[in-house]
Amino acid sequence: MKIAIPIVSDNKPYVINDSLARAPYFALIDNSNNTVKTIVNDYYFQPGGAGVKVAQMLCDLNVKVVLAPRCGENAQNIFNQAQIDVYQTIGYDLQNNYDLFLQKALQSILVTLSNHHQEV
Amino acid sequence: MVIAFLSGKGGTGKTLFSVNLASLVKDSVYMDCDVEEPNGHLFLHPEILNQVPVNKIIPVFDPDLCVGCRQCVDFCRYNALAFIHNQVHIEGSLCHGCGGCKIICEHQAVRETAHEIGHIDIGKSNKINTMTGWMNVIEEAATPIIEEMFDHVDKTKLVFADCPPGASCSVMACIKNADYVVVVAEATLYGQENLKLILELLTEFNSHYGIILNQSNTQDNPVKRYIMERNIPILGEVNYELELAKRSSMGEIVSISKSRYHSMFKKFLYQILKEANYE
Numbered sequence: 001m002k003i004a005i006p007i008v009s010d011n012k013p014y015v016i017n018d019s020l021a022r023a024p025y026f027a028l029i030d031n032s033n034n035t036v037k038t039i040v041n042d043y044y045f046q047p048g049g050a051g052v053k054v055a056q057m058l059c060d061l062n063v064k065v066v067l068a069p070r071c072g073e074n075a076q077n078i079f080n081q082a083q084i085d086v087y088q089t090i091g092y093d094l095q096n097n098y099d100l101f102l103q104k105a106l107q108s109i110l111v112t113l114s115n116h117h118q119e120v
Numbered sequence: 121m122v123i124a125f126l127s128g129k130g131g132t133g134k135t136l137f138s139v140n141l142a143s144l145v146k147d148s149v150y151m152d153c154d155v156e157e158p159n160g161h162l163f164l165h166p167e168i169l170n171q172v173p174v175n176k177i178i179p180v181f182d183p184d185l186c187v188g189c190r191q192c193v194d195f196c197r198y199n200a201l202a203f204i205h206n207q208v209h210i211e212g213s214l215c216h217g218c219g220g221c222k223i224i225c226e227h228q229a230v231r232e233t234a235h236e237i238g239h240i241d242i243g244k245s246n247k248i249n250t251m252t253g254w255m256n257v258i259e260e261a262a263t264p265i266i267e268e269m270f271d272h273v274d275k276t277k278l279v280f281a282d283c284p285p286g287a288s289c290s291v292m293a294c295i296k297n298a299d300y301v302v303v304v305a306e307a308t309l310y311g312q313e314n315l316k317l318i319l320e321l322l323t324e325f326n327s328h329y330g331i332i333l334n335q336s337n338t339q340d341n342p343v344k345r346y347i348m349e350r351n352i353p354i355l356g357e358v359n360y361e362l363e364l365a366k367r368s369s370m371g372e373i374v375s376i377s378k379s380r381y382h383s384m385f386k387k388f389l390y391q392i393l394k395e396a397n398y399e
């Protein structure tokens with residue numbers, strides 16, 4: 001399963017970015033083989049609707065879970081549609097939040113259409 | 121003739137002035153363009169004679185005809201579309217109803233439907249005509265409602281347009297349609313910052329305008345200094361007065377109910393009409 005997290009830069013240690021749609025980079029964690037990849041957010045400079053574009057991109061990358069401090073309404077709607085679960089991060093440390101997610105200690109930001117989050 | 125009342129921020133007295141001035145002119149039109157939060161009706165209590173719906177055209181996607189080429193998604197410059205689980209998904213609040221996605225689709229999978237985004241109440245209050253724009257709560261774009269109001273209004277009458285606060289697209293729609301602009305400014309430092317923005321906009325639109333200084337009896341008045349330095353016409357000044365504030369907060373139209381205020385607003389009216397070259 002792929003997990004996406006907005007990050008401030010692609011330098012380690014990764015720091016979580018406040019905004020999801022306007023994050024410069026995303027960290028993609030694949031928990032099936034424990035790898036972390038970073039990708040550039042091409043929609044960083046979009047004047048409007050960046051949330052929709054980012055949500056589309058993450059959906060196309062087959063992301064199933066997003067960890068972020070907050071999530072705008074437009075992006076939420078797309079994530080809902082795509083059955084991608086979004087969890088609210090605590091603090092800005094990526095590793096710490098990933099651990100909290102694995103321990104099921106993060107709260108869901110949205111009421112998703114799926115019950116996916118109960119399975120992970 | 122359309123006289124638009126603007127302010128950089130909310131609560132400077134735009135509605136107070138537009139309502140009281142409109143009430144002095146028989147058969148004028150008071151037009152409430154602050155469609156997110158119209159409040160002129162709280163003063164005028166108009167009798168609604170007609171209600172005009174305002175629609176936005178939004179696309180609907182037929183999953184049976186759609187082949188998933190994503191041409192529409194890539195085309196939409198407002199980023200209102202996404203392709204999720206083999207279907208086009210639309211974020212209605214981002215769609216501007218430009219019709220582009222329907223044109224670009226080669227598979228006739230896009231249809232258009234009308235979606236109501238608000239309405240206009242057309243009415244009467246004593247001797248004046250009223251027009252109130254209302255935007256539905258979930259909508260984001262006020263401009264189409266304001267444009268529709270200006271299309272409807274009888275511009276041979278004297279129109280007092282109470283505009284939204286700020287310097288957004290909806291304010292620009294008002295400026296574009298106005299023959300003369302009255303900026304109601306509040307004499308505070310915060311008011312000055314907002315005033316700067318609105319004056320930049322008016323300069324860009326090459327508008328003809330003047331300023332009313334509300335609550336100008338503060339000791340240090342940065343706004344007045346700012347206006348004087350730039351030689352902008354001051355149409356008049358009002359000092360803060362508890363009685364005026366109280367009566368207005370109760371929805372009283374003081375230019376009609378109290379002779380003292382009647383003459384005060386009449387003076388403003390003459391000054392505005394003179395500056396606006398109204399005949």
Ligand code: SF4
Pocket residue numbers: 181185186187188189190191192193208224225226227228229230
């Ligand atoms: S352009 Fe037409 S066929 Fe292509 S994705 Fe959009 S609706 Fe479907």
Ligand code: SF4
Pocket residue numbers: 178179195196197198199200201210214215216217218219220221222
């Ligand atoms: S009508 Fe225009 S703005 Fe609306 S979805 Fe289609 S292309 Fe985008």
